[in-house]
Amino acid sequence: MSNASGVGRNLDAVRRHNLATVLGLVHRGGPSARSAITHATGLNRSTVGALVAELVDLGLVTEREPGTSNRVGRPSPVVVADARVVALAVNPEIDAVTVGVVGLDGTVHRRVRHPIDHVPTAAEAAAIAAAVIAGLRPDLGAATRVVGIGVAVPGLVRESDGVVRLAPHLEWVDEPFAEQLAAATGLPVQAANDARLGAEAERLFGAGRGTADLVYLNGGASGIGAGVIVDGRPLTGVSGYAGELGHTLVNSAGERCHCGAIGCLETEVSQRALLTVLGLDAADPDELDLALAAATEHGDEDVVAEIDRQLGFLATALRTATNVFNPQLIVLGGFLGSLHAVAPDRLASLVARQALGASGENLAIVRAELGSRILMIGAAELGFAALLAAPAAPTAPTAPTAPTALAEPR
Known part of the structure; x- marks a missing residue:
């Protein structure tokens, strides 16, 4: 490998790291002036401008004119995470399956609680979630990208593959819930313990x-x-x-x-x-x-x-x-x-x-x-995780596949 090719790869790695840093700042910190991003990252103005322009081209952020200011000089444009890039959030419980649509800017666009008159099996919960997601097609039609699904499970979840090792109240043992939901929706699915996701949501966007x-x-x-x-x-x-x-x-x-x-x-x-x-x-x-x-x-x-x-x-x-x-x-x-x-x-x-x-x-x-939004926001962070780590253009379908029918109550 030539030295030039090695330098090129290093520069590309740095660029991708900086893209992720800028996207993470506006995702977690809210609308940010370019000047604030420059200050927070330590990068120079032209580099930040180029990174923001690339994120705009990728459809992940938008820019808007700033409000009025008493500061001297031209005010810096404000960079905003695009709310039309969404993740889906799912929370199965003993009495309901709740599904949310959450924008990259942290907005919970919709939250639908589907009550159940019995404790659902993992397969039933996956089918119900898929049917609710299918019912959200009008909301998802306004999205430019659906990046995936995050699941908040009240139990022990092996995060490497989304297998629910134990959810005692749901009576689930070693259930491959992430795999079941992915098969039902055609979207990538990540799952984790609900309280762990709630902690992250409150740390990033709430009381913490x-x-x-x-x-x-x-x-x-x-x-x-x-x-x-x-x-x-x-x-x-x-x-x-x-x-x-x-x-x-x-x-x-x-x-x-x-x-x-x-x-x-x-x-x-x-x-x-x-x-x-x-x-x-x-x-x-x-x-x-x-x-x-x-x-x-x-x-x-x-x-x-x-x-x-x-x-x-x-x-x-x-x-x-x-x-x-x-x-x-x-x-x-x-x-x-x-x-x-x-x-x-x-x-x-x-x-x-x-x-x-x-x-x-x-x-x-x-x-x-965060109230009732907490698990929707926390689960959505799982869905956004891969995109935030490596901002890129979409390479997979941006909408869920055809619905799975709702399971009949026992």
Whole structure:
């Protein structure tokens, strides 16, 4: 190989790295002036201009004129990730399959929750997701590119191939869900644990923005999951199973968990127990917030006692998370966010009393900001990952294949 050819390859590698850097900045940071990109990357103005022009040609960003400014000189054009480049997000649960369409700019264009009257098999969930995606064709018709599907699974997922090793509430064991969904839609599919994806979404776009060390716990119909960010990077473990704080021991005299252990966090702190004491069959986060607030305001003793009981066990788990990971931030999503909203000072006080003083001295406990969008945004990040790492023109079909029929309820 000649020296010239080696230099050419090195320069091309640098260009591709810089393309990914610029696209990542506008994807995660929002609309950015060219001058801000120049400052953030340390590249010169002409190089940034050429990179932005290439990303425009690839259909990944657009440029717009800046707003009015008091600064001297011509204002710099604003670079925006193109919302018409989309990823699909899928979240199978015990009572529904939710599908979203998310733009490269972070906009959740659509979110469709398809309720189910039974716990779905993996094959049923894949068929339902594919049918919902097919129903979203009018929305996808406005997209210039559909890059793929990201799946947020409430369970242990082998991220190398999207096999769900164990999702106890769904009763899935070693299910090749990513492969099934790819076959049903004709699109590339990546899957990961839902809480891990929620942690990434909150770190990049929500309450944890700019925070390098955080723990995210999500409470939903399928129990409690957690994701951990250490020094700006997700803690995955050797196979992607790290962060199972839902199975932290909080009550040695408690009930047996789905996992086989006694007194796990998710057996003692549950959405179902809250709904039962409130006399509700189901509630979305806003409805649960209102119901808890009304019950506590009226002094409903049963509800107040259940809130106190759950906060106590939650604090025990957060003590463990604080001592083990020494995070700057603990973010609570789903019904855990509703619990926190009822008595934020009480939860912080309980954790401070139990955790090591040095580990918790810089800790804040907050509610997730992204609400119902969190898993859609987190799952979409999986779908966008390959494009963000190597921006390129489309090489695969930009729309899903013909739908798979919805499975009939059992």
